[in-house]
Amino acid sequence: MNKTHPQRNGDVATFGSTESSGKRVNRLCTAPNNRTGFLCDDRVTCVPASWVCDRVSNCRNGEDEQEQLCGDLPHSLPGYLVFYCSNPRSWVYADQRCNGMNDCGDCSDESWSLAACPPCGQEWWSCSPVHFEFCSCIPRRLCRDGIQHCLGWSDEFLCPA
Ligand SMILES: [Ca+2]
Ligand SMILES: [Ca+2]
Incomplete structure (x- = not known):
């Protein structure tokens, strides 16, 4: 029950010895x-x-x-x-970065020039999301599910089912 990865013992030392002169x-x-x-x-x-x-x-x-x-x-x-x-x-x-999810919390990993993401792909619907987890598009699977995900409700009324 209390075993925690015993095989990891010594891993760091083993790895260190395979690295030459500390160069990455x-x-x-x-x-x-x-x-x-x-x-x-x-x-x-x-x-x-x-x-x-x-x-x-x-x-x-x-x-x-x-x-x-x-x-x-x-x-x-x-x-x-x-x-x-x-x-x-x-x-x-x-x-x-550019995985569709708001990982930075301010969407700078998704929609700001800093991230330089390509536009929403096939799997996504472009809108201003109301939920914090997405930034400029939502997964299409959330379209027409009876729950508002876009500020303008386009996910429920415009997004093709
Ligand atoms: Ca890992
Ligand atoms: Ca992200």
Whole structure:
């Protein structure tokens, strides 16, 4: 019952010894759904940015959770994994930029020039959302569900079912 990931013992030390002279290898990669990702030691597994330092080992040897990477967030993360919100004290993971969700809290990761997101895709309906979780479009599955999601009710009256 009380076992907590005993296999993780020593992971950090093991990883440290495989790194040469402390120089950071470039681990930028593209995870499924075009998300910005972090490349594991196996050079095959690409973990989405927001899975790095989430306290779950996603790389085989847990290199996505190593102290060197997670010790001082977000500064300990390589820049390509981080997106700074319009309030520079707030940050989100790079794969949370332009994912449709209001992760910064002020939508600067979705609709401001800072984020430079493409327009709403096929799966989205463009409107001013009334709910805080979306920014400039809502998922089409929320259209015609009897609940107002757009300021002008276009999700209930204009959005094709
Ligand atoms: Ca992880
Ligand atoms: Ca987002």
